[in-house]
Amino acid sequence: MKTRIQCTVFLTALLTLAACEVQLGPSEYWRNIFRTQTDSTYYQGKTQSMVRKVVGAAAEYEINKVAVMDFVDEEGKTPIMGEYMASRVVEEMAKDKRLRVAQHGEIREALSRLGLKASNHYSKMEAKKLGDALGIQALITGRIVDIGTNIDIQMTMLDIVTGEVIGSSTESLNRTKFAVEMLRHY
Numbered sequence: 001m002k003t004r005i006q007c008t009v010f011l012t013a014l015l016t017l018a019a020c021e022v023q024l025g026p027s028e029y030w031r032n033i034f035r036t037q038t039d040s041t042y043y044q045g046k047t048q049s050m051v052r053k054v055v056g057a058a059a060e061y062e063i064n065k066v067a068v069m070d071f072v073d074e075e076g077k078t079p080i081m082g083e084y085m086a087s088r089v090v091e092e093m094a095k096d097k098r099l100r101v102a103q104h105g106e107i108r109e110a111l112s113r114l115g116l117k118a119s120n121h122y123s124k125m126e127a128k129k130l131g132d133a134l135g136i137q138a139l140i141t142g143r144i145v146d147i148g149t150n151i152d153i154q155m156t157m158l159d160i161v162t163g164e165v166i167g168s169s170t171e172s173l174n175r176t177k178f179a180v181e182m183l184r185h186y
């Protein structure tokens with residue numbers, strides 16, 4: 001009799017467990033921790049943070065129109081990552097609506113006319129010429145530095161009239177294969 005009760009309990013437990021679904025995969029928590037960090041929302045968050053810091057400083061200087069230059073690498077060249085990050089910055093500034101942003105084609109035309117290229121360092125005279133050509137009060141430049149463990153994105157807002165740095169911000173990106181590829185292609 002005792003064996004029969006044990007058998008019944010065992011079968012009942014087995015049937016109950018058989019009706020349950022067991023998932024043997026990573027939970028949502030672990031999936032978020034180990035995700036690749038190269039999706040567009042990741043870059044959007046990084047640019048939002050940079051723009052917030054720099055735009056806050058612009059209000060004090062009464063800046064209302066800016067030009068965002070393509071970000072350059074250590075060699076002064078514009079990689080795909082530099083174009084992408086600059087376009088993300090423009091997108092965030094357009095959402096913010098405190099600043100007007102010069103159109104990218106207009107910036108390229110002015111650079112060509114003045115014999116300049118995208119850079120992270122402009123002399124006061126070069127910045128002034130760009131400002132006059134584009135009708136802007138500030139210039140936003142950026143630099144991308146691969147430091148081995150991660151990739152630093154540095155963004156600076158320069159007052160066209162005084163040549164002073166109005167605001168600056170740096171964000172670190174995870175050094176993924178995708179990010180490195182975007183940094184290495186021009």
